[in-house]
Amino acid sequence: MQPNPIKSLLRSRKFLIAVLDVFVSSVLFFVGKYAEAMVFEDVQFLIGALQPVVIIIIAAIAFEDAAQKLNK
DSSP states (O other): OOOOHHHHHHHOHHHHHHHHHHHHHHHHHHHHHTSOHHHHHHHHHHHHHHHHHHHHHHHHHHHHHHHHHHHO
């Protein structure tokens, strides 16, 4: 019997990190949008600074998962 793909997706660390990233980026964007112009620039910088970190974490987890599957 095949595992349910939706359950697998919802348990995936990569997916959960991506969802958290979208949520945090959205919150920061709207906070910055409705705040002063100076705050908006700071929020844009913060979002831009966090994106590469999130991408690296997701890539590292994918690499780890692939290595684990090859060793089985």
